[in-house]
Amino acid sequence: MSDVRTALKQGLAQLREAHVPSFTLVAELLLLHVLGRDRTWLYAHPEEQIFAADADRFFALIARRAAGEPTQHIIGKQEFWGVEFEVTPDVLIPRPETEHVIEVALDRLALRELRAGRKQTLTGEGLQIADIGTGSGCIAIALAKELPGATIYATDISSAALAIARRNAARHSVADRIRFLECNLLEGFIHRAPACADISDVGAQHAAPLLGNAASGTELGSRVTEHGSRSFDLIASNPPYIGRREAATLMGEVRDHEPEVALYGGEEGYEFYAGLITQAAAHLKPGGILVLELGHNTLPAVQPLLGASTWTNVGVTNDLAGIPRVLAAERL
Numbered sequence: 001m002s003d004v005r006t007a008l009k010q011g012l013a014q015l016r017e018a019h020v021p022s023f024t025l026v027a028e029l030l031l032l033h034v035l036g037r038d039r040t041w042l043y044a045h046p047e048e049q050i051f052a053a054d055a056d057r058f059f060a061l062i063a064r065r066a067a068g069e070p071t072q073h074i075i076g077k078q079e080f081w082g083v084e085f086e087v088t089p090d091v092l093i094p095r096p097e098t099e100h101v102i103e104v105a106l107d108r109l110a111l112r113e114l115r116a117g118r119k120q121t122l123t124g125e126g127l128q129i130a131d132i133g134t135g136s137g138c139i140a141i142a143l144a145k146e147l148p149g150a151t152i153y154a155t156d157i158s159s160a161a162l163a164i165a166r167r168n169a170a171r172h173s174v175a176d177r178i179r180f181l182e183c184n185l186l187e188g189f190i191h192r193a194p195a196c197a198d199i200s201d202v203g204a205q206h207a208a209p210l211l212g213n214a215a216s217g218t219e220l221g222s223r224v225t226e227h228g229s230r231s232f233d234l235i236a237s238n239p240p241y242i243g244r245r246e247a248a249t250l251m252g253e254v255r256d257h258e259p260e261v262a263l264y265g266g267e268e269g270y271e272f273y274a275g276l277i278t279q280a281a282a283h284l285k286p287g288g289i290l291v292l293e294l295g296h297n298t299l300p301a302v303q304p305l306l307g308a309s310t311w312t313n314v315g316v317t318n319d320l321a322g323i324p325r326v327l328a329a330e331r332l
C-alpha cells in the first residue's frame, strides 16, 4: 500500500528524470486514470491509501510515458473544444491550436449571416460543411455541436481514423448529422467520381440526403456515386503539414507514435494545400468559406495559392504562440 501523495511524488520524479514535459500534470493524469477519480478528489485526499494493484498499474503507465508513449495514447482520450475525444495511434491527437479553426469558421459564418441581414443566432440551419482529413473527427464534431442545423461531411483517406471519428460522433450524439467518407481530399464529391466509401454510422433510412440529391430527398446508398458541385458553405481542414525533411526535429512522442499519414504533407510539408485549395474552389458556393490550419512555417507557401480571381477576404489568424496558424478566405 502507498498513499496518493507518495505515489504521485515517485511517479513525477520518474517522469522528470526522463525529461517528460509537464511531468507533474502527466503524473496526475495517469494516477487519476488508474483510480477513476477527478482532480478535486486528488487534492482533497492526499493521504488516501491506494491498493498495491493500483500502484503497480500507475507505475507501469509512468514507465510507458517515460519511454516516450504519448499520455493521450495511454489514457485513450484528449479534450478538444470542451469535449472528450477517444484517441488511438490511428489518429492525430487533437491539438489546442486546432480550436482556432473552429473559432475562425464560426466567426466567418456569423459575419456572413450579419452581412446577409439575417439573425445573429447561428444554428447552421441548412448549411453544408466539409471537414477534410477528419482524423479523430474533432473539427467535424465540434462544428456539429455548435451548428445543430448543419449537415457535415467528413473525409479521410484512413479507414482506421474514420472508425474512431464515427465512434466519437456517436459518443457526442451527432452521428446522425455527419457523413463519413473514405476518400482522397474532396474527390468523393466530384460529379460521377469513382465510388468513394461512405462508412457513416447512420443507416440509409436515417441518413441526411447527399449533396446534390438534397432537392429530391433521395436517400443514401452504401456508396457515394454522385454529388453536386459548388454545394458547400464551409470547407475546413487541418491537413498533414509537416515536412519529411523536418522529421528529425520532431519530438519522439510525435514522430514515433502518431500516424505518418496525419503528420507529413510531403518533403516540404505544404504539398497538400495546392490540391486542397483547387478542389475547395470547385466545391464552395459563391460566398462559401475556406478555413485551413497551417504549419508553423507554411504561410508563405500557401497564401499565394489564394488568388484574387477566385478568393476574397483572405485573413490570417495567429495562435497563442503568435504563429500564423489559420488561413481563411471566401470564394468569389
Ligand SMILES: C[S@@+](CC[C@H](N)C(=O)[O-])C[C@H]1O[C@@H](n2cnc3c(N)ncnc32)[C@H](O)[C@@H]1O
Residues within 6 Å of the ligand: 091, 092, 093, 094, 095, 098, 132, 133, 134, 135, 136, 137, 138, 139, 155, 156, 157, 158, 161, 183, 184, 185, 238, 239, 240, 241, 261, 262, 263
Ligand atoms: C493533421 S491530421 C488532422 C486530423 C484532425 N482533423 C485534427 O485536426 O486533429 C490530417 C488528417 O488527414 C488525413 N489525410 C491524409 N491524407 C489525406 C488525403 N489525401 N485525403 C483525405 N485525408 C487525408 C490523415 O489520415 C489525418 O487524419
